[in-house]
Amino acid sequence: MSSTLTVPVALTIAGSDSGGGAGIQADLRTFAFHRVHGTSAVTCVTAQNTLGVKRVDALPKEAVVAQIQTVFEDIGVQAVKTGMLLNQEIITAVAEQVEALQIDNLVVDPVMVSRTGAQLIDDDAVNALRRTLIPKAAIITPNRYEAQILSGLEIHSLDDMRAAAQMIYRNLGPKTVLIKGGGMQGSLRGVDIWFDGQKLETLTTKQVDTKNTHGTGCTLSAAIAANLALGNNLATSLRQAKQYVTNALLYSLDIGKGQGPLGHFFPLLEN
Numbered sequence: 001m002s003s004t005l006t007v008p009v010a011l012t013i014a015g016s017d018s019g020g021g022a023g024i025q026a027d028l029r030t031f032a033f034h035r036v037h038g039t040s041a042v043t044c045v046t047a048q049n050t051l052g053v054k055r056v057d058a059l060p061k062e063a064v065v066a067q068i069q070t071v072f073e074d075i076g077v078q079a080v081k082t083g084m085l086l087n088q089e090i091i092t093a094v095a096e097q098v099e100a101l102q103i104d105n106l107v108v109d110p111v112m113v114s115r116t117g118a119q120l121i122d123d124d125a126v127n128a129l130r131r132t133l134i135p136k137a138a139i140i141t142p143n144r145y146e147a148q149i150l151s152g153l154e155i156h157s158l159d160d161m162r163a164a165a166q167m168i169y170r171n172l173g174p175k176t177v178l179i180k181g182g183g184m185q186g187s188l189r190g191v192d193i194w195f196d197g198q199k200l201e202t203l204t205t206k207q208v209d210t211k212n213t214h215g216t217g218c219t220l221s222a223a224i225a226a227n228l229a230l231g232n233n234l235a236t237s238l239r240q241a242k243q244y245v246t247n248a249l250l251y252s253l254d255i256g257k258g259q260g261p262l263g264h265f266f267p268l269l270e271n
């Protein structure tokens, strides 16, 4: 006897991480955990491990567009997340597809700077993100450094995070801004702030004491997209996604010599 299931579908438009901790690999595991069918449009291929990124090769923008269109034509998609889009050409092409396909449930993780402060995309790409994609987002999820670039403010405290969220909302026009605390000091690492033009909310978990935090940002944005694909409203999606990242951090994996990945399927890892 076999049975068929109908499940929601999410699409990730992001880079491949050969080390399996972040990017497309983290996103697809996150979708699967949520019982959401994961589809993907690869933007670039990174040679990466737990110690860092050694090489990045971009795909032609036409290849990225073809993946998105081919998935939409046949399968249909309830929510989309974007991760590492790398260059101006790919960002502009993705923004055009968002417009043409009338994608509403769009989660933009504006991957620009790693948690260690290394810039991952050039200035033209940052400007393209600001101009073309961020204004179309249902939510954007910058980390501390990305929020500094997008707001022009220095961020050292919770109040700074709140001011930056409001500034980005007003200046760049996404429907909601969530600033992640992973790059802050001490207990603020578990605290995120979000602002939707009316409510200024805080999502708090205890700081998890682990060095294995590679892919936390990708995982959070993929979990938000998965929850939206399941039909949850934004506030519920953010709460659930935060809880999911925290659980996956509590079961992070000691793999490699640097920052290991999260335990995305944590219930299978319990002794």
Ligand SMILES: Nc1ncnc2c1ncn2[C@@H]1O[C@H](COP(=O)(O)OP(=O)(O)OP(=O)(O)O)[C@@H](O)[C@H]1O
Pocket: 022, 114, 115, 142, 143, 144, 180, 181, 182, 183, 189, 190, 191, 192, 205, 206, 207, 208, 209, 210, 213, 214, 215, 216, 217, 218, 220, 242, 245, 246, 249
């Ligand atoms: N040590 C920690 N303890 C608890 N929560 C954490 C910790 N580190 C990160 N987080 C949470 O993980 C989520 C991702 O935030 P973070 O600031 O790490 O994003 P990021 O810099 O984009 O991630 P990445 O390390 O993947 O680049 C946020 O909800 C943040 O609060």
Ligand SMILES: Cc1ncc(COP(=O)(O)O)c(N)n1
Pocket: 014, 015, 016, 017, 022, 023, 024, 046, 048, 083, 084, 111, 114, 115, 214, 215, 216, 217, 218, 219
């Ligand atoms: C392919 C790829 N995409 C994104 C990130 C950053 O991810 P994160 O912000 O989750 O560390 C990464 N290191 N590699």
